[in-house]
Amino acid sequence: MSKPSIPQGTRDFSPAVMAKRKFILNTIESVYKSFGFMPLETPAMENLQTLTGKYGTEGDQLLFKILNNGDYLKDIQLTEVDSKSLTPKIADRGLRYDLTVPLARFVVMNRHEITLPFKRYQMQPVWRADRPQKGRYREFWQCDADVLGTDSLLCEADFIRIYTSAFSQLGLKDYEIRINHRKLLEAVCELCGAGDKFKAITIIIDKADKIGNDGVAKELIAIGLSEADSQKLLSQLDRIAFTEAGLAKLEKELGHLESGVKAISDLRQLLALSPSSLNTVKLDISLARGLDYYTGCIFEVVPTSVKMGSISGGGRYDDLTGVFGMKGISGVGISFGIDRIYDVMEELKLFPESGDQFTDILFCPMDEPALLYCIQIADQLRHSGVKVEVYPTASKLKKQLDYANDKKILWAAIVGENEMRTSIVSLKNLRTGEQDTCKSGDILGFIH
Amino acid sequence: MSKPSIPQGTRDFSPAVMAKRKFILNTIESVYKSFGFMPLETPAMENLQTLTGKYGTEGDQLLFKILNNGDYLKDIQLTEVDSKSLTPKIADRGLRYDLTVPLARFVVMNRHEITLPFKRYQMQPVWRADRPQKGRYREFWQCDADVLGTDSLLCEADFIRIYTSAFSQLGLKDYEIRINHRKLLEAVCELCGAGDKFKAITIIIDKADKIGNDGVAKELIAIGLSEADSQKLLSQLDRIAFTEAGLAKLEKELGHLESGVKAISDLRQLLALSPSSLNTVKLDISLARGLDYYTGCIFEVVPTSVKMGSISGGGRYDDLTGVFGMKGISGVGISFGIDRIYDVMEELKLFPESGDQFTDILFCPMDEPALLYCIQIADQLRHSGVKVEVYPTASKLKKQLDYANDKKILWAAIVGENEMRTSIVSLKNLRTGEQDTCKSGDILGFIH
Numbered sequence: 001m002s003k004p005s006i007p008q009g010t011r012d013f014s015p016a017v018m019a020k021r022k023f024i025l026n027t028i029e030s031v032y033k034s035f036g037f038m039p040l041e042t043p044a045m046e047n048l049q050t051l052t053g054k055y056g057t058e059g060d061q062l063l064f065k066i067l068n069n070g071d072y073l074k075d076i077q078l079t080e081v082d083s084k085s086l087t088p089k090i091a092d093r094g095l096r097y098d099l100t101v102p103l104a105r106f107v108v109m110n111r112h113e114i115t116l117p118f119k120r121y122q123m124q125p126v127w128r129a130d131r132p133q134k135g136r137y138r139e140f141w142q143c144d145a146d147v148l149g150t151d152s153l154l155c156e157a158d159f160i161r162i163y164t165s166a167f168s169q170l171g172l173k174d175y176e177i178r179i180n181h182r183k184l185l186e187a188v189c190e191l192c193g194a195g196d197k198f199k200a201i202t203i204i205i206d207k208a209d210k211i212g213n214d215g216v217a218k219e220l221i222a223i224g225l226s227e228a229d230s231q232k233l234l235s236q237l238d239r240i241a242f243t244e245a246g247l248a249k250l251e252k253e254l255g256h257l258e259s260g261v262k263a264i265s266d267l268r269q270l271l272a273l274s275p276s277s278l279n280t281v282k283l284d285i286s287l288a289r290g291l292d293y294y295t296g297c298i299f300e301v302v303p304t305s306v307k308m309g310s311i312s313g314g315g316r317y318d319d320l321t322g323v324f325g326m327k328g329i330s331g332v333g334i335s336f337g338i339d340r341i342y343d344v345m346e347e348l349k350l351f352p353e354s355g356d357q358f359t360d361i362l363f364c365p366m367d368e369p370a371l372l373y374c375i376q377i378a379d380q381l382r383h384s385g386v387k388v389e390v391y392p393t394a395s396k397l398k399k400q401l402d403y404a405n406d407k408k409i410l411w412a413a414i415v416g417e418n419e420m421r422t423s424i425v426s427l428k429n430l431r432t433g434e435q436d437t438c439k440s441g442d443i444l445g446f447i448h
Numbered sequence: 449m450s451k452p453s454i455p456q457g458t459r460d461f462s463p464a465v466m467a468k469r470k471f472i473l474n475t476i477e478s479v480y481k482s483f484g485f486m487p488l489e490t491p492a493m494e495n496l497q498t499l500t501g502k503y504g505t506e507g508d509q510l511l512f513k514i515l516n517n518g519d520y521l522k523d524i525q526l527t528e529v530d531s532k533s534l535t536p537k538i539a540d541r542g543l544r545y546d547l548t549v550p551l552a553r554f555v556v557m558n559r560h561e562i563t564l565p566f567k568r569y570q571m572q573p574v575w576r577a578d579r580p581q582k583g584r585y586r587e588f589w590q591c592d593a594d595v596l597g598t599d600s601l602l603c604e605a606d607f608i609r610i611y612t613s614a615f616s617q618l619g620l621k622d623y624e625i626r627i628n629h630r631k632l633l634e635a636v637c638e639l640c641g642a643g644d645k646f647k648a649i650t651i652i653i654d655k656a657d658k659i660g661n662d663g664v665a666k667e668l669i670a671i672g673l674s675e676a677d678s679q680k681l682l683s684q685l686d687r688i689a690f691t692e693a694g695l696a697k698l699e700k701e702l703g704h705l706e707s708g709v710k711a712i713s714d715l716r717q718l719l720a721l722s723p724s725s726l727n728t729v730k731l732d733i734s735l736a737r738g739l740d741y742y743t744g745c746i747f748e749v750v751p752t753s754v755k756m757g758s759i760s761g762g763g764r765y766d767d768l769t770g771v772f773g774m775k776g777i778s779g780v781g782i783s784f785g786i787d788r789i790y791d792v793m794e795e796l797k798l799f800p801e802s803g804d805q806f807t808d809i810l811f812c813p814m815d816e817p818a819l820l821y822c823i824q825i826a827d828q829l830r831h832s833g834v835k836v837e838v839y840p841t842a843s844k845l846k847k848q849l850d851y852a853n854d855k856k857i858l859w860a861a862i863v864g865e866n867e868m869r870t871s872i873v874s875l876k877n878l879r880t881g882e883q884d885t886c887k888s889g890d891i892l893g894f895i896h
Contacts, residue, residue: 033806043458093455117851
C-alpha cells in the first residue's frame with residue numbers, strides 16, 4: 001500500500017487552521033448580514049455550457065472537467081481525435097471557477113421569483129487547474145457579495161462600509177482601499193491623445209508594479225505615445241486622497257472630457273454617501289482589475305504593512321446576466337480572498353489566542369465509578385453552554401492531562417474517590433498550574 | 449443562447465432554503481462542539497487511488513472522476529480502448545464520495561501530529577453519480593462526527609446524548625434511536641443453527657421493511673434454515689426497550705454464546721454510561737447497516753411521525769485506517785442526513801418562523817437628502833447589532849414597501865422632509881400595518 005496523499009494544489013484544513021478560517025469567514029458573513037445580504041449556495045458542478053467562454057481562452061483551459069458517467073465512449077468514433085476534440089464529447093460538466101457566473105445563471109433561472117435589488121452573499125470553494133505555487137491553490141474559497149438591479153452608488157458606499165467594518169473586526173489596521181472608475185482611466189487616455197489605445201494602455205499600466213515607471217513609459221512609447229504624452233499619463237497615476245479636494249483637482253484636469261465628467265460625478269456621489277472619515281480610501285487611476293468586465297467604480301484592498309497582493313477586489317458591471325439572455329441588469333460586487341487574508345493575519349499575529357481552544361474543561365476520572373460521576377456533572381455544564389469532554393477511560397492522570405494540554409484545554413476537573421465522597425472536584429488551571437477544589441455545582445462560577 | 453440549467457441531481461439553495469439549512473447545520477455543529485469535537489475540512493478532490501476500492505464495485509462506478517488537465521491523450525494508444533480501460537489513464541482524481549475515507553486518509557497522513565483520542569466533526573458536500581430521484585441527489589451534505597483511538601463505550605453514550613440534544617434543539621420530538629450490536633445478530637444466527645450464514649441472513653433481514661416477515665421467512669428457508677429456525681430467528685427481531693430488563697431477557701436467550709456475551713456486556717456498559725431516561729432508544733437486532741464495515745454498536749435514527757428512512761446512522765469500526773497501512777485504530781462515528789432532516793422538519797413545520805427574515809429594518813428615503821439622513825442612522829443601528837438596509841434610491845414609497853414585504857422585513861423606517869426637520873422617523877410594522885413616529889435615537893428600543 002503506497003502512502004496516501006492529496007491532489008497537488010489542494011489542502012486539508014486541520015482543526016487549528018479551521019478555527020482561524022472560521023474566524024475570518026464568520027466575521028465577513030456577519031458583516032454581510034448586517035447589511036441585509038442573503039445567503040446563496042450553488043452546486044460545485046455546473047454544466048460546461050454554463051462555464052465555457054466566460055473566463056477567456058485561458059480560463060477555459062483552467063476549468064476542471066468531470067468525466068461523464070457510464071460507458072462514455074459508447075457512441076464515439078476514436079479515430080482522429082485529440083484531447084481537445086474529445087473533451088466536449090466525454091465531459092458535460094465542470095467544477096465552478098468562480099461565484100459570479102453561477103450567480104448570473106441562478107438569477108436568470110429564477111428571475112420571476114427574485115425581488116430586485118437582489119443582495120446575496122456566497123462563500124464557497126472554487127476550483128482552477130492553475131499551476132500551484134505559494135498562495136495559489138487549485139481549490140480555494142471565495143466570499144462574494146453582490147447587489148443586482150440598481151445603479152445607486154449607495155451600493156458602492158456600503159461596500160466601503162463593509163470593508164471598514166470587516167477589517168476592523170478582524171483586527172487588521174494597515175490597509176488601503178483603492179478605488180478607481182473605468183471612465184477615469186478612459187479620460188486620462190483621451191487627455192494624452194491615446195483614447196483609441198485604452199485597452200493596450202491598461203495592460204501596460206497593470207504591470208507598473210513589476211516593470212516600474214520607467215518600464216511603463218518605455219512601453220507606452222512603444223505603442224505610439226509621444227515622450228511628453230507618456231510622461232503626462234504617468235503623472236496622473238499617483239494615488240491621491242479620496243476627498244473633495246482630490247476630486248476638484250481631477251475635475252480641473254479631466255472635467256472637459258465626457259468620460260471624465262461621468263466618472264467624477266459618480267465618485268463625488270460616492271464620496272457623499274460614504275462614511276465621513278475615510279483615510280483608508282485612495283483614488284488610484286492605475287487600478288485596472290480586468291477593466292473589460294467592469295464598467296463603473298472598481299475596488300481593491302491592499303495590506304500596507306505586509307508584502308502581499310490585494311486581499312479583496314470588486315466593482316460595478318453593467319451587464320452580468322446578458323450572456324444568459326437577460327439584458328440590462330446592472331450590479332456591483334466584491335470578493336474577499338480568504339487565503340491571503342489568512343496569511344496576512346498569521347504574519348501580523350492577529351488571530352485571537354483562544355481561537356483553537358475547542359474544549360473548555362476536561363473531566364479526568366481516576367476510576368470507573370468516577371467516570372459515571374463525571375458524566376453527570378458534564379451533562380449539567382453542557383446545558384449551561386460549556387464545552388465539556390470527559391476523558392473516556394480511567395487512564396493514568398498524566399495521560400489525561402497530556403491530552404488536555406495537547407488540545408489546549410484550560411481546565412481539568414480531576415475526580416477520584418475523595419472528590420466523589422465529598423461531592424467536589426479538583427480543578428486545575430493548566431496554564432498556571434494552580435489547583436483548587438470546588439463543589440461540583442459551583443464549577444461554572446469557578447471557571448468563568 | 450439556450451436557457452441555462454444545472455446538472456441533474458444538483459440544486460441551488462436559495463436564501464430561504466439556506467436559512468433553514470443553516471438552522472440545521474448550526475444546531476448540529478454547536479452540539480458537536482459542546483462535546484469537544486473539532487472541525488476538519490478536506491478537499492473536494494481526492495486522488496482516485498485513495499477512493500477506489502473503498503466503497504465496493506458499485507461505489508467505484510458512482511465516483512465522479514475528473515479529467516486530467518492539458519493534453520491528456522498525448523501518450524495514450526487509442527486502439528482497443530473502452531471507457532473502462534481508458535478512465536484510469538485519463539483521470540487521476542475524483543470527487544469525495546463520503547467523509548469517512550478522507551478522515552482515514554487525513555489521520556494516516558498526519559498521524560504524528562494527532563493526539564488520540566481524536567474527535568473531529570466534518571460538514572461538507574459529497575458527490576455520487578447515483579440515478580437522481582426524490583430525496584436522492586448527486587451532491588448532498590454529510591455531517592459526520594467520529595472519535596478515533598479509543599474503544600470506550602462512553603463515545604457511543606455521548607452520541608446518544610448528541611442525538612437527544614440535537615433533535616431537541618431542532619424541535620423534533622417523534623423519533624426513535626435504534627441500536628444494535630454486530631455480535632448480537634451473530635449470536636442470533638448461531639442460536640438458529642445458521643452461524644455460517646451470517647452474511648446472507650443480514651442481507652435478507654435488511655429487506656424486512658420491503659418484503660415483510662413472511663417474505664423474510666421464505667428467503668431464510670430458501671438459504672437452508674428450517675421452518676422452526678426461521679421462525680425462531682424472526683421472533684428475535686422485534687424491537688425491545690433499551691433497559692436492564694430488555695438486556696436480561698437477551699442474556700437468557702443468548703448469554704450462552706460467546707458473541708452474545710460480548711454484545712450484552714457492551715450494551716450493558718453503554719446503558720450505564722447513557723443518560724438516565726432513554727425512552728427514545730430501542731434495541732433492534734434486525735438493524736444491519738452494512739455490517740461488513742461495523743464491528744460493535746450500530747445506530748440508526750428514524751422519525752416516527754413521518755414516512756421517511758433513517759435521518760442518521762453510524763457505528764463502531766475496528767479498523768478504519770488499516771486500508772492506508774495504519775492498523776489497530778478503533779473508532780466510532782455518526783452521520784446526520786441533512787437533506788432528510790430538512791424534509792422531515794418541513795413536513796412537520798418545525799422551522800422557526802422568523803428564520804428567513806434577513807433584515808430587521810428597511811430605511812425608506814423619500815428624497816435625496818433623506819437618503820443621507822437614513823444612512824447615518826443605519827450606521828448607528830448596525831453598531832448595535834441590528835441588520836439594516838437603506839433602500840438605495842428615493843423611489844416611490846409603494847415600491848420600497850413592496851421590496852420590504854418581499855424580503856419579509858418587519859420594520860420600515862420612512863423618512864421625508866418632515867421627519868428630517870424634527871429628527872424623527874416614521875416606523876411602520878409591516879406585519880400589523882401599525883405606524884408611529886419615534887426619535888431617530890430611540891429606534892432600537894422601539895423595534896425590540
